[in-house]
Amino acid sequence: MTNASADGRANLALLTDLYELTMADAYLALGMHEPAVFELFVRRLPPHRSFLVAAGLDAALDYLENLRFDAADLDYLATLGLFPERFLAYLAALRFTGTVHALPEGTVFYEQEPILRVTAPIIEAQLVESRLMNLVHFATLIASKAARCVLAARGRRLIDFGMRRAHGAEAALLAARSAYLAGFDATATVEAGRRWGIPAAGTMAHSFVQAHASEAEAFSAFLRARPGRTTLLIDTYDTRQAAHTVVAIARELAARGEAGRIEAVRIDSGDLDAETRAVRAILDAGGCGDVKIVLSGGIDEHQIEALVSGGVPVDAFGIGTSLDVSSDAPALDIAYKLQEYAGQPRRKRSVGKATWPGRKQVWRRRDTDGRMTGDTVALEHEALPGEALLIEVMRDGRRRGPSPDLAASRARCRAELAALPPALCGPAAAACYPVMLSAGVTVSVTPVLPVATAAQGRTELP
Amino acid sequence: MTNASADGRANLALLTDLYELTMADAYLALGMHEPAVFELFVRRLPPHRSFLVAAGLDAALDYLENLRFDAADLDYLATLGLFPERFLAYLAALRFTGTVHALPEGTVFYEQEPILRVTAPIIEAQLVESRLMNLVHFATLIASKAARCVLAARGRRLIDFGMRRAHGAEAALLAARSAYLAGFDATATVEAGRRWGIPAAGTMAHSFVQAHASEAEAFSAFLRARPGRTTLLIDTYDTRQAAHTVVAIARELAARGEAGRIEAVRIDSGDLDAETRAVRAILDAGGCGDVKIVLSGGIDEHQIEALVSGGVPVDAFGIGTSLDVSSDAPALDIAYKLQEYAGQPRRKRSVGKATWPGRKQVWRRRDTDGRMTGDTVALEHEALPGEALLIEVMRDGRRRGPSPDLAASRARCRAELAALPPALCGPAAAACYPVMLSAGVTVSVTPVLPVATAAQGRTELP
Numbered sequence: 001m002t003n004a005s006a007d008g009r010a011n012l013a014l015l016t017d018l019y020e021l022t023m024a025d026a027y028l029a030l031g032m033h034e035p036a037v038f039e040l041f042v043r044r045l046p047p048h049r050s051f052l053v054a055a056g057l058d059a060a061l062d063y064l065e066n067l068r069f070d071a072a073d074l075d076y077l078a079t080l081g082l083f084p085e086r087f088l089a090y091l092a093a094l095r096f097t098g099t100v101h102a103l104p105e106g107t108v109f110y111e112q113e114p115i116l117r118v119t120a121p122i123i124e125a126q127l128v129e130s131r132l133m134n135l136v137h138f139a140t141l142i143a144s145k146a147a148r149c150v151l152a153a154r155g156r157r158l159i160d161f162g163m164r165r166a167h168g169a170e171a172a173l174l175a176a177r178s179a180y181l182a183g184f185d186a187t188a189t190v191e192a193g194r195r196w197g198i199p200a201a202g203t204m205a206h207s208f209v210q211a212h213a214s215e216a217e218a219f220s221a222f223l224r225a226r227p228g229r230t231t232l233l234i235d236t237y238d239t240r241q242a243a244h245t246v247v248a249i250a251r252e253l254a255a256r257g258e259a260g261r262i263e264a265v266r267i268d269s270g271d272l273d274a275e276t277r278a279v280r281a282i283l284d285a286g287g288c289g290d291v292k293i294v295l296s297g298g299i300d301e302h303q304i305e306a307l308v309s310g311g312v313p314v315d316a317f318g319i320g321t322s323l324d325v326s327s328d329a330p331a332l333d334i335a336y337k338l339q340e341y342a343g344q345p346r347r348k349r350s351v352g353k354a355t356w357p358g359r360k361q362v363w364r365r366r367d368t369d370g371r372m373t374g375d376t377v378a379l380e381h382e383a384l385p386g387e388a389l390l391i392e393v394m395r396d397g398r399r400r401g402p403s404p405d406l407a408a409s410r411a412r413c414r415a416e417l418a419a420l421p422p423a424l425c426g427p428a429a430a431a432c433y434p435v436m437l438s439a440g441v442t443v444s445v446t447p448v449l450p451v452a453t454a455a456q457g458r459t460e461l462p
Numbered sequence: 463m464t465n466a467s468a469d470g471r472a473n474l475a476l477l478t479d480l481y482e483l484t485m486a487d488a489y490l491a492l493g494m495h496e497p498a499v500f501e502l503f504v505r506r507l508p509p510h511r512s513f514l515v516a517a518g519l520d521a522a523l524d525y526l527e528n529l530r531f532d533a534a535d536l537d538y539l540a541t542l543g544l545f546p547e548r549f550l551a552y553l554a555a556l557r558f559t560g561t562v563h564a565l566p567e568g569t570v571f572y573e574q575e576p577i578l579r580v581t582a583p584i585i586e587a588q589l590v591e592s593r594l595m596n597l598v599h600f601a602t603l604i605a606s607k608a609a610r611c612v613l614a615a616r617g618r619r620l621i622d623f624g625m626r627r628a629h630g631a632e633a634a635l636l637a638a639r640s641a642y643l644a645g646f647d648a649t650a651t652v653e654a655g656r657r658w659g660i661p662a663a664g665t666m667a668h669s670f671v672q673a674h675a676s677e678a679e680a681f682s683a684f685l686r687a688r689p690g691r692t693t694l695l696i697d698t699y700d701t702r703q704a705a706h707t708v709v710a711i712a713r714e715l716a717a718r719g720e721a722g723r724i725e726a727v728r729i730d731s732g733d734l735d736a737e738t739r740a741v742r743a744i745l746d747a748g749g750c751g752d753v754k755i756v757l758s759g760g761i762d763e764h765q766i767e768a769l770v771s772g773g774v775p776v777d778a779f780g781i782g783t784s785l786d787v788s789s790d791a792p793a794l795d796i797a798y799k800l801q802e803y804a805g806q807p808r809r810k811r812s813v814g815k816a817t818w819p820g821r822k823q824v825w826r827r828r829d830t831d832g833r834m835t836g837d838t839v840a841l842e843h844e845a846l847p848g849e850a851l852l853i854e855v856m857r858d859g860r861r862r863g864p865s866p867d868l869a870a871s872r873a874r875c876r877a878e879l880a881a882l883p884p885a886l887c888g889p890a891a892a893a894c895y896p897v898m899l900s901a902g903v904t905v906s907v908t909p910v911l912p913v914a915t916a917a918q919g920r921t922e923l924p
Contacts, residue, residue, distance in 0.1 A: 015631055018664030022688060029688070164599065165596070167629035191478075228544075331627045337668070338669035348699075
């Protein structure tokens with residue numbers, strides 16, 4: 001699937017940090033063109049999180065395949081007075097020619113595990129840092145948040161309602177995609193439906209009800225105006241009263257041979273537990289046992305968990321802001337770090353941000369039921385038991401093959417979530433999945449580069 | 463300034479919630495074309511916030527002026543099987559013909575105050591809801607966060623470093639713009655520099671240091687490769703050792719007649735208070751009193767405040783993730799609500815989400831020094847003392863004149879922040895600015911619409 005990024009332009013080369021360009025200029029002037037290996041990983045999981053879901057790879061590969069500086073880009077850079085002609089000419093011809101290893105989208109991963117590795121001449125590998133991070137970080141952030149909702153909902157339908165408070169256009173679109181990848185059923189965002197074939201959902205806002213003289217008139221008008229089955233929003237004035245109104249209208253519809261036109265009611269405010277039970281009782285008593293109940297209004301995975309485990313008769317959730325901004329953790333501690341240059345492992349030992357040098361692979365072990373039991377981060381050449389998670393997805397700047405389509409990634413994510421250790425599945429869980437570092441990683445530091453002894457966050461060390 | 467939105471396309475009509483289209487179809491079928499008045503406002507300020515800064519209007523007006531459904535949009539909608547031909551034909555001809563009143567960008571505002579009001583035939587006014595909110599919400603969110611950093615920094619230079627963890631491309635660009643509007647001095651995001659003339663900043667990452675055999679070699683190489691003044695990143699291995707290295711290199715440079723080439727050093731990790739003082743002392747003792755210190759690495763307004771009020775000798779801050787995702791409050795409780803239809807005020811009384819009906823104006827009072835002393839939200843026709851904040855910016859679908867350029871909006875914001883009550887200026891402050899509701903607003907509820915008695919959050923009522 002191409003054009004997975006949300007921007008209409010195939011390329012946005014200047015969407016980068018200035019320092020990527022000043023470093024590139026310096027590398028060019030210094031004649032430094034040896035291969036560099038950078039790895040993208042999350043240093044520490046956010047508080048109260050026990051796993052993450054990789055996403056954004058398809059968009060990242062699109063970006064790499066299409067990266068080029070056009071004349072307008074170069075004209076602007078020239079105006080800055082920061083770059084010599086020779087560098088601008090170099091940029092004009094620059095294409096990404098590197099190799100990429102990555103976790104397939106939908107793969108569960110943990111802290112300190114590389115989710116993407118770039119091997120390329122250092123200018124190229126460095127230059128792509130900002131946008132690669134920007135794409136993979138956000139897509140992963142939302143897929144991870146959505147997966148928590150999916151686990152909590154235990155099969156109830158989930159719809160992305162978050163566009164209005166998502167951080168701009170691309171965020172709204174990528175959030176819809178990531179949510180669907182992680183197991184959501186639909187999105188309200190039409191453009192996401194067009195772009196990726198995600199089912200679109202939505203019927204009415206409070207304003208539709210307000211624009212009519214009464215709620216009953218609004219419901220009847222909507223049913224009259226639009227054929228097919230619909231969802232009525234029932235909390236504009238008094239939710240329980242509106243449920244009685246729905247029952248009355250359903251009876252009229254049935255009398256006209258239009259039974260079943262009301263598919264669901266939506267409640268967007270108030271005490272959702274109490275209102276849902278009351279509305280369910282009113283609907284059932286009124287012969288509307290087949291009318292479903294959709295809940296929305298600032299819901300997150302904790303509320304889903306509470307409502308579902310409390311036996312509240314809810315059929316579907318519309319999840320908006322908490323999903324699209326990942327409200328409990330609006331950013332991940334993600335980094336893209338140089339691990340090797342010119343064949344030498346490289347280590348950073350900044351306080352709290354030290355890295356394990358060398359190009360790495362993640363090996364995952366499973367029990368006989370397929371449940372994940374533990375991972376080891378090893379050097380690439382170490383062969384360990386289990387499954388190697390990083391696969392080569394791009395070589396010499398071209399995809400190794402078509403990326404999995406969104407449905408395939410979604411299926412992968414479903415299988416991954418089913419294979420999580422049960423202790424990691426609840427929204428309140430912050431259980432520590434065992435991630436070990438191999439002997440190769442921990443002894444790989446070459447004498448020229450300093451060794452730090454700082455602990456690596458919560459990751460268990462061998 | 464046109465094309466203020468970050469998407470390369472002038473138009474993205476399907477970037478909307480599906481229910482905007484289903485309601486539009488229903489309104490068309492029902493022949494409902496009377497004028498509707500919608501207001502965009504923030505219900506409650508986030509915890510620990512005492513004001514917000516309006517932004518995003520220019521992008522919003524661009525969107526309204528350019529809104530149109532093209533053939534590809536309509537083809538996609540037809541595939542959904544949800545809309546009749548007549549509606550799609552209507553959409554093909556649809557343009558936004560309404561009137562918009564709004565706070566100019568850079569205006570300080572508070573909860574329950576309309577920041578934008580749309581008056582248009584109900585289909586148009588409704589249809590633009592999702593993208594208007596998406597644009598204004600995010601731009602306002604970041605301008606408000608940035609303003610807190612600006613107040614805390616008390617004149618120290620601020621640079622937006624947030625692109626990599628911003629939520630996608632548009633978020634990165636709009637964040638850079640909002641931060642500059644609120645008083646930031648520069649951005650690392652090159653494309654934001656091109657789009658809006660924001661000064662771009664940036665020199666090197668840790669990887670540049672790591673790619674060399676030693677820090678001294680990395681610094682010397684960078685200075686050799688790039689002319690002009692530069693900032694050296696000094697925390698890759700040992701910050702204080704690196705400061706001594708900088709002193710040694712500065713001496714060599716001076717000996718070669720290249721004094722002043724090192725403009726600043728940047729520290730990105732560790733105990734920033736202690737490291738900055740130590741580095742300052744090393745630099746000063748080494749004759750580098752003119753070398754500035756830039757701090758970065760997960761800094762937010764609280765840390766700026768602590769460092770600045772603690773007398774730490776810092777000259778500039780690079781603010782990344784906390785700014786671009788507004789980490790303490792990644793979303794605002796913003797709403798776009800129907801206040802009037804066909805000349806009748808309309809009220810929603812959902813629990814916790816009740817609205818004050820009628821088209822409104824915000825009147826602001828100031829003391830003799832120009833400091834804000836209190837606001838009153840009134841009906842449009844009530845003339846109250848003070849300044850009317852909402853101005854007509856669009857009529858019949860066209861701007862009333864060119865929007866203020868970014869520099870003008872930035873100057874406005876500076877003046878606004880200078881006029882804040884002092885109790886509202888600190889990052890920990892959650893003082894309550896007095897926002898009153900006029901008698902007109904509180905009695906305007908017509909008999910046909912229910913009156914709620916729920917308190918309106920923290921807003922003081924008359």
